[in-house]
Amino acid sequence: MMNHPEYAARLGRLRRLRAALEKYESAFYEAFEQDFGKGRFETYTTEIGYVLTAIRHTERRLRRWMRPRKVATPLVLFPARSRVYPEPYGRVLVIGPFNYPLNLTIAPLAAALAAGNTVTLKASRQTPAVSARIAEMLREIFPPDVVEVVSPDVSNDELLARRYDYIFFTGSPRVGRIVMEAAAKHLTPVTLELGGKSPAIVTVTAPLRLACERIARGKFLNAGQTCVAPDYVLVHASVRDAFIAEMRKVIQEYFGDISRRPADMTLIAQQRHWERIMELIDPAKVVIGGTGDATTRYIAPTVLDGVSWSDEVMQEEIFGPVLPVLTYSDLETEVIAKVRAGEKPLSLYIFSRNRREIRKVLREISFGGGCVNDTVMHLGNENLPFGGVGNSGIGAYHGRTGFETFSHFKSVLHKSSCSWLNFDLLKPPYKDSLLRLVRRVYR
Structure with a gap:
């Protein structure tokens, strides 16, 4: 019989995890710098601070999430009451990725612990220094029967x-298929947080300066090694020149001299990833950047113009600081149909x-999540589920959705034990008059 941890035990685990993250903050700064040159600001905002905020969000709401949920009971089952009880699945396997090795490993861990698993x-x-600090931290605060770090x-x-x-x-669709195949042997449920080619659409009515600032921020954050980064831009042909010119200004303001x-x-996390990304850069189509340094694994913020759908850079998720720009004239045939x-x-x-354009795109293109007039910032709202669809993922988490992802919801109908309340219409012998009564009740 499963022994489910109660509220106090779950809350205690979350608080220990949060305190440990705060204690190890300096150690993580050093580890991120060592693994791929990630600065303190990005490390805090996208890794440490992000996870601390998610844990606090859960702590404040956990008692309410754990309560049995009342649902309506149809008259045909009277007298009775219906409840849904969240319970932990049991032992959960969490496999983290390299691009946000703290955030995308510890955030699902916290959600799983909150659900009692x-x-x-x-x-x-691929991030040995960060992974070593994660292991050290978790082994310090949890016994292996609660959190086993392999x-x-x-x-x-x-x-x-x-x-x-x-x-x-969390990882690539290729490995996600391997995970799903292994899970199928035991009919184990899965959440797969994968990736894909996420478009940014810039229409003729777009605020160009704002679009360039927010696309650049979302694309070049973490050197483009972000699963929700805008992978490419579809810009209306009439504003394409202005978009390129404005993007050039924004990159200059954000980064200065990008030749160094x-x-x-x-930096790019691994040498093989650096080589793969550099091979996607067609020198003939570079309008900004295009350079890199193999010894440091640096790739300059890069913009490619005149890109077509058949180009190599459009055949796979880039996962680096390279932004292809494609143009369109018709939203229906050259954007919606192409993405679909x-x-x-x-x-x-x-x-x-243009609200009509926005509604049309949101209605006609299926995607995991996104933004109107911004990029990546939907991840900052713990009330929004985060997850993919189809090849980009299965399932979701963050906030309450994360608690629910790691919970089995057990449905229970409570009936009275009093014999004088035993109105059982389904017991034999069955009569035609009883069937007529049941038909009325079922209506």
Whole structure:
């Protein structure tokens, strides 16, 4: 029989986790700098501070989320009351990625603990310093029967050979398929946070300066190694020249001389990723940036113009600071139809002052989540579920949705034990008059 931790135990685990993050803050700054040159501001805002905010959000609401939920009971079942009880799945496997190795590993861990589960956790092998600090921190505050931290060197095949009650994976669609195949052997439910080519649409009515600022911020944050980063831009042909000119100004204001690594620019996490991204840059189409340094794994903020759908850079998620710009004239045939012809994106962004255009795009294109007149900032709202659809993911989390993701909802009908209230219409012998009565009740 499962022994579910009560509210006080769950809250205590969350508070210990939050206190440990605050204690290890300086150690994480050093680790992020060591792994891929990530500065203190980005490390705090997108990793440490982000997770602390998510944990506080959960702490304040956990008691309410844990309560049994009352639901209506139809008259045909009278007298009775109906309740839905959230309970933990049991043992949860969390596999974290390299791009936000603290955020995207600890945030789902916190949600799983809030729901009362125990966790087996594997951090990324590609960020060894951060993963080592995560392991040290978690082993300091949790026994292995609550949070088991496995070595990043343990292969996914070995890890997935074990049986779990739930699996939460963040990474590529390719590995996501492997995880789902392994989970299917035991019919284990999964959440897959994957990725894809997320478009930013800039219409003829878009506020161009605002669009360039927010696309640049979302694209070049973490050197483009963000699953919800705008992967490419679809800009109306009539404003394309103005868009490129404004983007040039914005990049200059944000980063200064990009021929050398700016202080606020993160590096690419791995050499093989640096090489892959550099191969996607067509020198003939570079209008901004296009350079890199193999010794430091720096890639300059890069904008490509004159890109077509058949170009190599449009065949895979870029996951780096390279922004292809495509133009369109007709929203229906050259934007909506083109995006719908590919895999469903994790995110979509539209910049426009035209409400009809905005409604049309939101209604006709399926995607995980996104923004109107901004990029990536929907992740800052814990009340918004975060997750993909189709090839970009299965399931969602953040806030209450995260608690629900890691909870099984057990439905129970409570009937009275009093014999004089035993109005059971379904017991034999059945009569025609009883059937007529049941027909009326079912209406």
